[in-house]
Structure formats: C-alpha cells, structure tokens
Amino acid sequence: MTTTTYRVTGMTCGHCVNSVSSEISGIDGVRDVTVDLGSGQVTVTSEAPLDPAAVRAAVDEAGYELVDA
Known part of the structure; x- marks a missing residue:
C-alpha cells in the first residue's frame, strides 16, 4: 500500500469534500x-x-484544483 498527500484548493464545505473524495475514489x-x-x-x-495526471483529472472533474507539491 502507498499513502500520498495532495493539496487541493477551492474546497469550502462538506459537499466539496464529498465531491473530491468521490472522484478520487x-x-x-x-x-x-x-x-x-x-x-x-x-x-x-x-x-x-498513482499517476499524478489521474489524480489531477479527478480533482479537476470535481471542480477543484490540485496544487503542485
């Protein structure tokens, strides 16, 4: 198993959290x-x-922005 932490901007509420979680899942x-x-x-x-492009695409699909590390 691998654990990676990303930073996402634009999230302001529980709905945002659910959207990002759902897309990345x-x-x-x-x-x-x-x-x-x-x-x-x-x-x-x-x-x-994970392929960073896949994570970025999932976050974009949710409507938020993945910040480069």
Missing part, C-alpha cells in the same frame, strides 16, 4: 481517501503509486 487501486477541509490536505491510500 473512482481511480483504480484507490482504497481510502481522507480530506481535511481546513488545510486542503487530501490523503490517498492506494495499492500502488
């Missing part, structure tokens, strides 16, 4: 997504390292 291999609304931190546990 749809990526193959993702086992868990935890979102901290206050900090914008999104922690993803997956079977293997």
